Amino acid sequence: MKILNGTALAKKIKLVLAIEIEYLMKKHERAPKLCIILVGDDPVSISYVQNKKKSCNEIGILCDLSILPYSTTQDELLALIETLNNHVDVDGILVQLPLPKHIDQTVVLQAIDYKKDVDGLHPMNVGLLNISPDAIIPCTPKGILSLLKAEDIPITGKHCVIIGRSNLVGKPMAQLMLRENASVTVCHSKTKDLACLTQQGEILIIAIGHRQLVNADMLKEGAVVVDVGINNVDGKLVGDIYNSIDVTNIEKKAAAITPVPGGVGPMTIASLLENVVEVYKRSVRNEE
Numbered sequence: 001m002k003i004l005n006g007t008a009l010a011k012k013i014k015l016v017l018a019i020e021i022e023y024l025m026k027k028h029e030r031a032p033k034l035c036i037i038l039v040g041d042d043p044v045s046i047s048y049v050q051n052k053k054k055s056c057n058e059i060g061i062l063c064d065l066s067i068l069p070y071s072t073t074q075d076e077l078l079a080l081i082e083t084l085n086n087h088v089d090v091d092g093i094l095v096q097l098p099l100p101k102h103i104d105q106t107v108v109l110q111a112i113d114y115k116k117d118v119d120g121l122h123p124m125n126v127g128l129l130n131i132s133p134d135a136i137i138p139c140t141p142k143g144i145l146s147l148l149k150a151e152d153i154p155i156t157g158k159h160c161v162i163i164g165r166s167n168l169v170g171k172p173m174a175q176l177m178l179r180e181n182a183s184v185t186v187c188h189s190k191t192k193d194l195a196c197l198t199q200q201g202e203i204l205i206i207a208i209g210h211r212q213l214v215n216a217d218m219l220k221e222g223a224v225v226v227d228v229g230i231n232n233v234d235g236k237l238v239g240d241i242y243n244s245i246d247v248t249n250i251e252k253k254a255a256a257i258t259p260v261p262g263g264v265g266p267m268t269i270a271s272l273l274e275n276v277v278e279v280y281k282r283s284v285r286n287e288e
């Protein structure tokens with residue numbers, strides 16, 4: 001069974017981006033800039049945004065991180081987004097999810113200028129993903145596709161089964177795989193006889209956030225398995241299927257799998273950096 005190494009590919013992508021940014025900075029006399037907003041002090045979210053900022057800085061992207069108190073009102077958050085929307089030197093805006101319950105996530109995501117929406121969650125980018133190659137693609141599905149392509153995994157004509165239908169992962173993943181000419185089945189918590197569908201998946205993408213729901217019996221022989229899930233078991237990060245108790249049987253049956261950590265996670269960050277550079281390039285093109 002092959003391990004699809006997201007860490008190694010992400011490192012390569014970052015090296016290429018760093019060289020491109022150095023060239024673009026000389027040409028346009030300014031660096032790409034991302035503004036990240038986090039509302040609240042959830043330690044996991046704080047570690048995510050700090051990691052994103054560190055990755056930006058490593059390759060020459062300026063990154064402003066605003067950590068706002070949990071009590072921040074929706075209007076205050078919208079006012080900050082409006083300011084950043086109007087700031088010509090801000091290329092990308094990322095609001096870390098989830099937001100506190102008193103803030104309407106849909107309203108906030110719609111308030112971000114879709115041209116600066118590096119998470120690809122604005123309705124305009126969601127729509128563009130269906131009809132145009134110009135959409136900003138959500139980072140996790142984009143990273144998964146880059147990894148599959150870099151590993152020469154054939155996609156055209158394959159049956160791709162996705163478990164999970166979130167706006168962040170499952171739905172855009174389905175759209176991307178359709179675009180790549182796969183036949184796509186999307187499963188969710190109300191799906192009947194999940195195993196019957198997963199057993200048909202030549203590419204099986206698992207984005208649930210629950211351990212042990214999928215076991216080796218549910219895989220097709222020779223399947224390529226993408227494990228998006230992140231679970232904390234006794235302080236250790238594990239996937240939805242990777243490193244499960246069924247690991248020996250999974251290794252016998254799957255042709256390839258993404259590890260956790262080191263699979264989809266680093267590719268998500270690499271794709272975020274690609275999206276920041278992309279919106280920057282579009283912005284400086286418009287300034288010319």
Ligand code: NAP
Pocket residue numbers: 140163164165166167168169170187188189190191194207208209210213228229230231264265266268
């Ligand atoms: P989410 O919004 O909670 O969605 C989970 C999906 O799983 C839902 O569509 C849900 O179905 C489905 N589901 C739940 N129980 C199920 C069951 N018993 N059978 C079939 N489907 C079931 O989560 P998400 O944001 O998509 O993230 C999923 C996982 O990926 C999480 O562990 C998250 O931490 C991880 N993640 C990792 C990365 C990374 O970079 N590595 C990035 C994003 C997310 P319903 O729609 O019917 O509720």
